[in-house]
Amino acid sequence: MAAGAIPHKRVHPVRSFLVGDEPMTTGLWGIIFFIFSEIMFFAGLIAAMLALHSDTLLWEPTNGAHRVEGDHVLPILFTVLLVSTSIPMQFAAFAIRKGNRKAMLINMAIVLVVGTAFIINQYFEWSHAGFGISDGPYAATFYTLTGFHGAHVIGGLVFIFAQWLRGLLGHFDAKRNTAIEAATLYWHFVGFVWLLVIFPLVFFLS
């Protein structure tokens, strides 16, 4: 076939990066709309945090405690770790687009390990916080926001783990990988929201 007869395939760079060059499946449309609804959920919670902070007389924990005595090393470390797991997750999607299931499984395993470590660290953060959920607006906001974010991380990890098991069973190839793309988009969302949740809570508003 002459080269000129092949219709030029237009590739949108951003779309191609996020969801690949194959046509968008119904599943991908679905997860994108679902992520929009999740964004609005966190928008509601974050708006509540900002409104409470801007207009309340007793923002600080009422028992006089502060979130962390001393440094911010652990929160910063785990923030960097969580957000950077978007990279191996995207590599997993890139790998399966080329049909490389082994590279996909390795990258997803990295995400699973780091994500689980993040959740364990959250457990320690909660158990070492010097205040309870009833100690004023800051405390209530802190537990609500980190709690709902943590629940979403756990949800994302379960999602990824299920796909990882499917990958072990030999599912997914270069054409059929909607679930991996969906999990990747969801994981990007979870990481991005963490930036919006944690920075105000730890650095600006505490």
Added chain:
Amino acid sequence: MATLAGAQTSTYAGATVWRVILEWLTTVDHKKIGIMYLWTAGAFGLVGMAFSLVMRTELAETGTIISAETYNSIFTMHGSVMIFLFLLPIGAAFMNYSMPLQIGALDMAFPRINALSFWIFLFGGVLLTLSFAAEGGTASAGWTAYPPVTLDTGNNAEPPGAGMDMWLVGVILLGQASIFGSVNFLVTIFKMRAPGMTMWRLPLFTWTTLVTGLLILLSTPVLAAALVLGFIDRNGAGGAFFDPAAGGQPLLWQNLFWFYSHPAVYIMILPAMGIVSDVFGVFTRRPVFGYRSMVLALIAIGLLGFIVWAHHMFTTGGVFLPFFMGATFLIAVPTGVKMFNWITTMWRGSNIFPTAMLFSVGFLMLFLIGGITGVFHAAVPVDFALHDTYFVVGHFHYTMSIAATFGFLAGCYYWFPKMFGKFMNEGLGKIHFWLVFIGVNLIFFTQLLLGLDGMPRRINDYVDNPGWELMNMLTTIGAFVSAAGMMVFLYNVFYSLKWGERAGSDPWEGTTLEWATTSPPPAHNFDSLPEIRSERPLFDLRFGERLQDDPHYHVNNGHNGSGGSHSGAPSASAREEG
């Protein structure tokens, strides 16, 4: 149920009752799910109506029959049941049933998630209703659930009990069902359209489904956030979010709540508007006037719906009045465009008036009164005077409750032949229409007058200021008249299921794709689809050849260019022949 199931699952002739029940419990067919939504929402609607009759009996004369606490609980549950368990799901019922048929799809994009939505909705509804059994009774803070009334602050004479928590969790579940449903509607419309069904050829009801889906998708999660904060506030946080004594802000709840609940009135009214548009397009025997302006007006209403929520909070002193007043006034423009288009569609049409059309015209009248009183409220000074009076009650019932219900009743009469293969009885339908139309005007126009007289809402007793007792009595009479009308409707449904006149696949000479298949449709919806060349494919099928010879006839060709292989064909051939 047996008749209904029999009509739907003819392949199960001879099947036992249990197999039919199992079939319905496990179905993922959008038509069956739509019909289940319809029955469930209808049943909840009757419950909500019963609550309203209790309230009207209490208010008919001065003096009390039920205690103030019971009254609080009844009006709270009336609002919650009517909004969350009747108006929202009945919209979902028609969107489930008709939208995939209208775009020529086999089913929804995610049939199993569709079933999940329905069952989450049902359990949320059951949880909400079961709160009558909770200690301390149901939630009694109104359907708006303003804190700190919802909280146990120590200052509340009777702090709400477990019923309030059940309300919060129930509404979270209902919201989740809505969100899953909206994802489904949106993906279905974007991905499952038949070849040739471009965006500019979608039937108007499908367009309203699209805009409604976007509204649900982007607003309901914010309500979920508010409900979650409210739940945490009651169970652990000690009022840190919403109780001023503990550092919270009651206004925060109002902002989050109305950020959902204002778009929610459009979520309720837009599907009704879509049904009415389709009905006008059939029974005036004309294309709906200004199809594109209808769609653009719809999108404008959807967008403006997101920036006017604070007009519910004018009197709080916590919102920027000029902006929200201006934005609210603006909504009258696209709404006026739609009103104009509906009337112009009827103008010089060959109008016929079966019950579906009667209800659509009734919709126009009620929505006109509701819309104009809405513009009153948009003006801040007027709102300051009328806030929390019966004028508000009259206004919102005229728009989102009664006008929407009229739209949905039109949908019932219009699509009943498609759903069950039988006509609803027209004689009973007309009795139903006139009883309800006279009844609701008696109720709500009097309530507008009561509001102008200054009668506050949410009270269970009042002093007989001049005229209040008379007007309240008229309102109560109206409530019972419309309830009688709804009983006629209920009888009509069962009568028509059993003895209704058989309807063919296209009993109304419809113009949209759902009339291109049998009544009721097979599980796979379509054996074959007609060519889709305009937003009225069945009209083209019926009259296309004749009209193509007419040089003045112009086929709406669709302009977004994704029409598949034959999208450009009709106008090209029309040009050649012309």
